[in-house]
Amino acid sequence: MQKLFDLYRSWCGADPMGVEPVAAAGSNRKYYRLTAEDGTSVIGVIGTSRDEDHAFIYLSGHFRKRQLPVPRIFAVADDELRYLQEDLGRVSLFGAISGGRDAGGRYNRKERQLLINTIRELPDIQIRGARGLDWSNCYPQPEFNEDSVLFDLNYFKYCFLKPTELDFHELKLEANFRLFAKDLVAEKADSFMYRDFQARNVMLDAAGHPYFIDYQGGRKGPYYYDLASFLWQASAKYPYKLRRELVYEYYNSLKNYTEVPSVRHFVERLSLFVLFRTLQVLGAYGFRGYFERKKHFLDSIPAAMQNLRELLKLNVFTYPYLLDVLKRLTELPQFANIEEPALTRADGFKVSDSNVYSAHPSDGPATFSKYDNKGPLVVKVFSFSFHKGIPEDESGNGGGYVFDCRGTHNPGRYEPYKKLTGLDEPVIRFLEDDGEILTFLESVYKLADVHVRRYIQRGFTSLMFSFGCTGGQHRSVYAAQHLAEHINDKFGVEVRVVHREQNINKILEAKRTEVK
Known part of the structure; x- marks a missing residue:
């Protein structure tokens, strides 16, 4: 320990004001956070193998020259058994995603994004990091x-x-x-094989950008190894969908560096x-x-x-x-x-399980709605004017989707269409030639399809969609009518269309159909 202090003093010009051990999971090396009087800190390392330390020191210098996100080496003892490296902070990727791991692999959006950011960076150190690297410095051997x-x-x-x-x-x-x-x-294989690429060996800066550590066992080898090492880390519990997503994120990132x-x-x-x-x-x-x-x-x-x-x-x-x-x-x-x-x-x-609603231990016992298995489903679609309020839901369920059509081009601003509605051919042609309402409805159809399909599966009897615009005459009428026809055609369920401000009520009868 004294030799580490001597190295720090020769580099800094003073003894450290604070010394804090840093945990190391499987390594025989010992790490200490050494803090100066001004609060800045470095990581002091005491190794047990000169060859292993040399590999890390050499690789760090090489990667820094290639502007890769690894720690800087500030000072090295003559025997290379002690060195000072940049302190990358206290937040590892392993710690940052602990919530998803503790929840049995249920990672939230922020945690998933951290994983995506990390896996996208992996090809950079594997491919660019290999260029110009002297493999003879690798430990314990230069090649897989x-x-x-x-x-x-x-x-x-x-x-x-x-x-x-x-x-x-x-x-x-x-x-x-x-x-x-x-x-x-x-x-x-001409890439750098990290060998121990895992969440514990990725540090995150304040913005969540990944920095890599503990690559001293790396060597020339296939890039598949590190991807397998990271995604199949036993304790991470990455669900298959997340694994698949990360595999393809990596694959697409790899294309930027080499032929795949x-x-x-x-x-x-x-x-x-x-x-x-x-x-x-x-x-x-x-x-x-x-x-x-x-x-x-x-x-x-x-x-x-x-x-x-x-x-x-x-x-x-x-x-x-x-x-x-x-x-x-x-x-x-x-x-x-x-x-x-x-x-x-x-x-x-x-895809490993056709039942996408499988229970999870964290969810507790399953509960069911009193409306389950009551079917068949009847869908109600309304058009309305926002000036006159949102339509009430007579089923007692409190209403469903409400879509605002006022962001699309309004034919009611032009004299030829003021006395027409969204059911009339000139208005239909205006809206479809303009195209904004079609883009709007594409998103609506995606939402509606998922919801209708799920309600049919569960045997629910009522679902409501409402489209509002300024007067309830043009855009909302067009959108409501087209969604009603879309649902009736695709799912064969009964759809009741109510154009409230036009006093128009229609029923699209249920029919036997194959879901498209």
């Missing part, structure tokens, strides 16, 4: 290859699989490991790395948890096993003995009682 894959697979075998005492044929498993390793390195394969090929390759990363993670959890007895890693094993269980359902891998061993592993008593989430095939690529 078959040997490194087999090392990690055997790490899984010895540190996780064997401690479970599951019976398996070691030579058969080794043969499948070799096939798996050969497939993983089959494509040429087809989506189909990309997804097939990614699935291999997801399986590999899952086994690698289990190996790390086994070593850190079973042997080093670190609670964080023991607590993470159930979520990683659930990831594995979901992967095996994909049925896309061609390593029969390995898959047999993994299937039997997931069925062991110590892993068999893990609750499956509502979306049971969260593979990140395919």
Whole structure:
């Protein structure tokens, strides 16, 4: 510790006024926040491996030259076992999205945006960061290859699989490991493989922009690995829809930096790395948890096993003995009682559950409306003048949608149309030639379709739409009439149209139709 203070003094010219330990999850390095008299701070690092420290220091300098968002290195000891780096604050991506994680993977809009911002930046460090990089500085090896894959697979075998005492044929498993390793390195890779890309290793500035840390294990390798590492992080509990969205955000961002394969090929390759990363993670959890007895890693094993269980359902891998061993592993008593989430095939690529209204433990017991299963649905569509008030809902439900048409071009301002309504051909032609009302109705149709379909599913009997304009004569009449016809044509339900200010009432009869 004294040598770290000496380094700080030689850089700053004074001793730090404050020293605060900074937690490190799986690293053997020790971190301290060193604060100066003026309140500014840096992170002091005490390492245990010169080669590992050298890799981080070299990579940080290289990435800074390429203007990538990584910490600056301010001072380095002669033996490189201690160094001072920029303090990027206290807010990590892992902490910023803790609400969604604690809610079982129900991330809100702000949390999702932070994830999107981060995944869009990943190709920048992978592709631009690789340019001009001297791979010989990487630790513990310069390149992802078959040997490194087999090392990690055997790490899984010895540190996780064997401690479970599951019976398996070691030579058969080794043969499948070799096939798996050969497939993983089959494509040429010229990008920087971060290797430990996860939410804990992303810091956020005040504006929410991501900065990357802890890339000292990086090397030349395939970009699929980091995407798998990030999105299938066991404890993150990313739901399949969010995973899929982030995969495509990454894919589209990657196009800005390099030539990319087809989506189909990309997804097939990614699935291999997801399986590999899952086994690698289990190996790390086994070593850190079973042997080093670190609670964080023991607590993470159930979520990683659930990831594995979901992967095996994909049925896309061609390593029969390995898959047999993994299937039997997931069925062991110590892993068999893990609750499956509502979306049971969260593979990140395919729709996994046709019931989009599956319950979630955070929701509590389900409740039902007294109007459920009363059907059939009758839709009421009104046109009205805002000067005379919004139409009342006689069903007792309090009304439904109210749309304001006054933002569209008003034919009532022109003499030829003043005595006509939105049902008359000249007004219809005026509105449709102008086009504003058509754009307006496109959005209305999207809202209405979802609502009508859901009400039919639940057996609700009443739904109301109202369109208002200045006089209730032109725009609102046109919009109400067209929505009524749209719903009747698409869903076949009875629609009652009321043009209130025109004293016009129409019923569009229910009919048998195939929902379009």
